[in-house]
Amino acid sequence: MKVQVNLSINTDLVRRILTGFIRSEITRMGFERAVINLSGGLDSAVSCFLAAEALGPQNVLALCLPYRTSSLESLEHARMVIEATGVQSHTFEITEMVDPLIAHFPEMDSLRKGNIMARMRMIVLYDQTAAFNGLAVGTGNKTEILLGYTTLYGDSACALNPIGDLYKTQVRQLARSLGVPDVIIQKPPSADLWTGQTDEGELGFTYAEVDKLLYLLVDERYTPQECIEAGFEARFVHAVVERVRKNQFKRMLPPIAKVSNRTVGYDFLYLRDWGT
Amino acid sequence: MKLCLALAQINTVLGNVQKNLEKHLAIIEEANSRGADLVVFPELSLTGYVLQDLTPMVACRPRVDDPVFAPLLAASQRLDIVVGFVEEDVRNRFYIAAAYLSRGKVLHVHRKVYLPTYGLFDEGRFFAWGDSVQAFDTAYGRVGMLICEDFWHASPPYLLWLDGADLFIFMSASPGRGVTGKDVLDSSRWVNHILRAYASLYTSFVAHTNRVGFEDGLNFWGQAALYDPNGELLAEGPAFEEALTLVEVDLNQLHRTRARLPLLRDERTALVQRELNRIVSDRTHFSGR
Numbered sequence: 001m002k003v004q005v006n007l008s009i010n011t012d013l014v015r016r017i018l019t020g021f022i023r024s025e026i027t028r029m030g031f032e033r034a035v036i037n038l039s040g041g042l043d044s045a046v047s048c049f050l051a052a053e054a055l056g057p058q059n060v061l062a063l064c065l066p067y068r069t070s071s072l073e074s075l076e077h078a079r080m081v082i083e084a085t086g087v088q089s090h091t092f093e094i095t096e097m098v099d100p101l102i103a104h105f106p107e108m109d110s111l112r113k114g115n116i117m118a119r120m121r122m123i124v125l126y127d128q129t130a131a132f133n134g135l136a137v138g139t140g141n142k143t144e145i146l147l148g149y150t151t152l153y154g155d156s157a158c159a160l161n162p163i164g165d166l167y168k169t170q171v172r173q174l175a176r177s178l179g180v181p182d183v184i185i186q187k188p189p190s191a192d193l194w195t196g197q198t199d200e201g202e203l204g205f206t207y208a209e210v211d212k213l214l215y216l217l218v219d220e221r222y223t224p225q226e227c228i229e230a231g232f233e234a235r236f237v238h239a240v241v242e243r244v245r246k247n248q249f250k251r252m253l254p255p256i257a258k259v260s261n262r263t264v265g266y267d268f269l270y271l272r273d274w275g276t
Numbered sequence: 277m278k279l280c281l282a283l284a285q286i287n288t289v290l291g292n293v294q295k296n297l298e299k300h301l302a303i304i305e306e307a308n309s310r311g312a313d314l315v316v317f318p319e320l321s322l323t324g325y326v327l328q329d330l331t332p333m334v335a336c337r338p339r340v341d342d343p344v345f346a347p348l349l350a351a352s353q354r355l356d357i358v359v360g361f362v363e364e365d366v367r368n369r370f371y372i373a374a375a376y377l378s379r380g381k382v383l384h385v386h387r388k389v390y391l392p393t394y395g396l397f398d399e400g401r402f403f404a405w406g407d408s409v410q411a412f413d414t415a416y417g418r419v420g421m422l423i424c425e426d427f428w429h430a431s432p433p434y435l436l437w438l439d440g441a442d443l444f445i446f447m448s449a450s451p452g453r454g455v456t457g458k459d460v461l462d463s464s465r466w467v468n469h470i471l472r473a474y475a476s477l478y479t480s481f482v483a484h485t486n487r488v489g490f491e492d493g494l495n496f497w498g499q500a501a502l503y504d505p506n507g508e509l510l511a512e513g514p515a516f517e518e519a520l521t522l523v524e525v526d527l528n529q530l531h532r533t534r535a536r537l538p539l540l541r542d543e544r545t546a547l548v549q550r551e552l553n554r555i556v557s558d559r560t561h562f563s564g565r
Contacts, residue, residue, distance in 0.1 A: 006456070009456065020495065
């Protein structure tokens with residue numbers, strides 16, 4: 001590699017901003033509490049640690065929502081996060097909500113099944129925000145948002161996302177400083193939608209590689225050609241650029257067809273924090 | 277002469293001028309009780325920053341018959357006040373503005389002349405461009421005010437310097453960005469680099485206030501600062517939290533620094549004007565608009 005890419009972050013500074021963000025954006029909406037889907041993985045562990053620090057652990061509800069094929073290890077890791085943070089928790093299987101829909105379509109592939117599971121977890125998450133009187137805190141990182149490695153209206157659904165501007169590599173660094181159990185930091189990232197699934201296996205590259213490339217493309221505004229000249233393999237660069245482009249739809253609200261003089265999204269412009 | 281300067285780094289309620297006004301009056305009272313002569317608020321301190329379509333709803337006019345400015349002008353009988361607001365002019369154009377209030381009068385209004393409209397900024401879409409950069413006299417000497425992007429261009433501070441300003445009051449609502457391994461954000465490092473540079477190059481005092489709090493995902497990093505004519509940091513507020521930072525400014529430092537370093541004495545303004553005329557009239561070079 002001809003260009004040195006340094007993704008290291010000052011974790012104290014980031015922690016301060018992200019806990020302040022969670023506190024501000026929840027309380028100004030009139031809430032004090034948060035609900036998080038805890039998968040047992042790194043990202044949701046980090047969001048849970050941040051929310052517990054921002055709001056107090058008694059004000060955070062962690063949900064563990066395994067499907068029957070989910071690994072027991074994931075559930076065990078989620079329990080470790082609950083124990084370490086002291087947050088409140090509920091655990092229940094989504095199997096009996098998911099299986100009747102899957103049973104209607106015998107030809108259903110694992111992608112569709114995985115999306116159903118992710119969306120079922122979203123339904124439970126949002127229902128529990130009403131029951132717990134809190135807001136849904138998101139767990140998507142910058143890498144997966146850019147690559148579109150997420151289920152629309154599934155795991156990407158949330159009221160606010162504290163870690164969406166941190167690459168996976170940076171989330172891992174933040175996790176260490178927050179005291180996330182080492183076994184969670186070390187294990188290969190997985191959506192755990194089917195047995196043996198890993199992010200890096202499915203994506204076809206490692207987070208360590210793609211984070212550096214995305215950092216140059218997005219943060220440093222390198223052209224694809226400049227990334228190739230910096231030492232990245234041409235095929236890899238083009239595949240990632242195309243993947244980012246194709247998934248733009250997952251990063252925005254659906255476009256509204258404009259017919260009136262003033263239209264939400266085009267010329268009706270207010271922040272969500274309007275008036276608060 | 278000494279000036280007790282109070283730098284107010286506050287959070288605001290987006291689009292709620294009344295609530296922000298109440299906070300201003302409380303902080304002015306606190307600054308007064310702590311002996312301040314002048315209290316400075318950040319950019320758009322009466323309105324919040326990312327106003328978008330709220331802009332026309334929060335605009336006011338810096339006059340004694342204005343319901344927002346009337347209590348501020350009354351408070352300015354006790355100490356001088358600099359506030360940030362949206363100004364609507366007589367022909368209904370909206371400006372990002374700063375007003376210097378003293379003894380019940382509006383001494384000066386500065387309208388932001390550089391509206392960043394790139395990256396995360398969209399000011400040019402909602403606001404009119406100010407068209408004047410002028411210093412003005414106060415009880416504490418001649419002062420110049422600039423708002424955020426104004427001082428990212430080298431010329432407005434230069435004009436204020438030539439126009440006699442010895443105290444530069446810079447006001448920001450600077451969104452925090454750029455986390456690296458360092459213990460401050462890139463945005464904080466960038467701003468403090470240039471504040472120090474202006475203080476050193478113009479052998480003048482540079483005061484800076486900056487918002488704190490969040491607007492949607494944007495954070496504002498605070499760290500109000502005062503640099504002296506030697507480029508030394510005399511006072512700095514905390515990062516990310518509301519604070520009123522008081523600092524005693526010994527205005528005689530201007531005398532001592534300029535005795536050592538006569539940059540103002542030696543400044544060749546006629547040469548600048550001559551070369552500027554040549555450069556601007558030379559159509560073969562594109563040197564800005």
